[in-house]
Every structure is written in structure tokens, then in C-alpha cells.
Amino acid sequence: MEKVALIYTEDYLKHETGRHVEKASRLIRTLEVLENSKIYRDKIIEILKPRKAIEEEVLKVHSENLLRKIRSLAFKGGGRIAPDTIVSKQSYDVALLAAGGGLRALELINEGRFNRVFVLCRPPGHHAEHNRAKGFCLINNVAITAKKALKMGLKKVFIFDFDAHHGDGTQKIFYEDPNVVYASIHQDGKTLYPRTGGIREVGAGGGEGYKINIPLPPRSTGTMALKCLKEIILPIMKEYKPEIILVSAGYDGHWHDRTSDLMYTTET
Known part of the structure; x- marks a missing residue:
């Protein structure tokens, strides 16, 4: 196996x-499960x-103003940068490491060392906007990776997001960009934060339809989500022929997770 x-x-x-629900124990538990898995024992994971x-x-993604806010709050010992989003003393440096995880993954793939890379990081990023931290997110890790891929000369980047929250x-960062497809399967925004992600949100300008x-x-x-993946997302991906696929992997669609109302199982 590769x-x-x-x-x-x-x-x-x-x-x-x-x-806070976004806490370090999430990563600790994930690593424990991986280290007890067959693929880890068989040295498939490096x-x-x-x-x-x-x-x-x-x-390339965020404003200097946002970075200044995060740095300043961290320097003061931490606090809330948004009602639901915490900055601690070391959060700024950790956020740069989280973004750097995606960049390292991109570099490993570009060098031909790996075809698949999983970045187990925090804080998360997909709610962070150009000038705004929110939704547990400080800076947008996947967007920073996508921007780097474009700078490296790639013309077709595909981001697939399966977090329960859109x-x-x-x-928003790539809404008018035709070089980045953003595809998301999530709980209806009429019933869940951040109240976005309707089917009519298809992009604008040159990015319309992407x-x-x-x-x-x-x-x-999970059966419903997988059906959408197989019958809608994958055929689009196949036709688009992306040069790289980036995945925003959120597992809060699990039936036991109280932050959403989806009913995915562990098998999903």
C-alpha cells in the first residue's frame, strides 16, 4: 500500500x-486511534x-490588520477575538504552524515524495475570512495552501469540504476565482451556523459556476452524504481534472457530535 x-x-x-469544544484533546484522541490502527502498525503512515x-x-489571504489583532491579543495573554473564538498566549505561533502544515503537505506532494498527505492540526481555519477570525478559526489554513499552489503555477485547484458547517x-476568499473550485457538503445553513452555503451560492464574476x-x-x-459525493461531486471533479485536491475534513457530522444535527456514523 502507498x-x-x-x-x-x-x-x-x-x-x-x-x-471550549475545539480543544487539544481532539487531536490527542485522533492520534491515539491512528497509532492503534493497522495502517500505522504496517508503517503506511509516516x-x-x-x-x-x-x-x-x-x-496572500489575510489582511495585516487581522494578523495584528491576533498577535496583539496573544501578546496580552489571550482572550476572545470573536464571541466563539479564543486566542491564547501561543495561538498566533500555533496558527502559523497550522497553516504551515498545509504548506508542508503541498511541498511534499510537489517534490514527489507523497501523493497523499493528512494534516492533523489546529486551530481550524475554514470560517476565517480575509479580515475576520470567527467560528473557532483564526486564519484559513486551506485557503493559504490553495493560494500557494496557485503561486507555484497550478491552474486547477479543487477544495472539497465535508465539515457539517459550511x-x-x-x-468567500475564492468566490470570484475561476482557478479554485470550492465544493461543500454540509448541514443546511438555514438550520446551522454560519447560515451560508445555499445551492444558489455558485460564485461570481470569473468564478461563477466554480x-x-x-x-x-x-x-x-452518511449514506445521503456519500450519495451526493458519488453522484455530484466526483463526476464534477472528474470532468474538471484538478491538479491538486485539498480537503477540509470536519468530523462534526457524526451523530454523537452535538455541534450539528447530522447523523453520520463512524463507518461513513
Whole structure:
């Protein structure tokens, strides 16, 4: 079986959020499961460390004003940058490492060392906008990776997002960009934060038609989501022929996760 790189560092645990639902134990538990899996025992997974994104790379997506806000709040010891989003003393550096995880993955693929890379990182990113941190997200990791891919000369980038919550930040950043397809399967925004991701949100200007949203009603099962993936997303992907596929992997559609109303199972 082909090897898969896993990008991870214990520094990701230093983004301290207290009793917030987005907490370090998520990564600890995920790593425990992976380390007890057959693919880990068979040495299919190779764990590598991320690099830190430099501010120049982050500024391709975000404003200097946003970075200044995060830095300042971290320097003061932390606090809330948005009602639902926490910055701790080391969050700024950890956020750069999270973004750098995606960049390291891109570099490993570009060098031909791996075809598939999984980045196990936090804080998350897909709600973060150009000038706004929100939805547990400080900076938009997948958007920074996509921008880097474009700078490297790629012309066709495909972002697939299966988090239960629509990745409004990622979509907004690339809404008018025809070189980035953003496709999302999520709980209907009429019933869940961030209240976006309707089927009519298809992009604008040159990017019109390159944004695909599949909102699912509450209590939708994993079978329904997989049907949408197989019958809608994959055929579009096949026709588009992307040079790279980036995945925003959110597992909050699981029936046991209280942050959404979807009914995915572990098998999904």
C-alpha cells in the first residue's frame, strides 16, 4: 500500500481553549486511534513535522490588520477575538504552524515524495475570512495552501469540504476565482451556523459556476452524504481534472457530535 504522510506536532496542543469544544484533546484522541490502527502498525503512515508559515504567505489571504489583532491579543495573554473564538498566549505561533502544515503537505506532494498527505492540526481555519477570525478559526489554513499552489503555477485547484458547517470563509476568499473550485457538503445553513452555503451560492464574476454547495437537511445520514459525493461531486471533479485536491475534513457530522444535527456514523 502507498505511504501516506501525516503532518503533526505537539505544538498544535498549545492553542489553549479551556473547556471550549475545539480543544487539544481532539487531536490527542485522533492520534491515539491512528497509532492503534493497522495502517500505522504496517508503517503506511509516516509522521512528519510541519513548518511555520511566514507572514508573507499568510498575507496572500489575510489582511495585516487581522494578523495584528491576533498577535496583539496573544501578546496580552489571550482572550476572545470573536464571541466563539479564543486566542491564547501561543495561538498566533500555533496558527502559523497550522497553516504551515498545509504548506508542508503541498511541498511534499510537489517534490514527489507523497501523493497523499493528512494534516492533523489546529486551530481550524475554514470560517476565517480575509479580515475576520470567527467560528473557532483564526486564519484559513486551506485557503493559504490553495493560494500557494496557485503561486507555484497550478491552474486547477479543487477544495472539497465535508465539515457539517459550511466553510463560508474559504468560499468567500475564492468566490470570484475561476482557478479554485470550492465544493461543500454540509448541514443546511438555514438550520446551522454560519447560515451560508445555499445551492444558489455558485460564485461570481470569473468564478461563477466554480462554487458548489450541497446543503443537507438536519438528521441526514452518511449514506445521503456519500450519495451526493458519488453522484455530484466526483463526476464534477472528474470532468474538471484538478491538479491538486485539498480537503477540509470536519468530523462534526457524526451523530454523537452535538455541534450539528447530522447523523453520520463512524463507518461513513
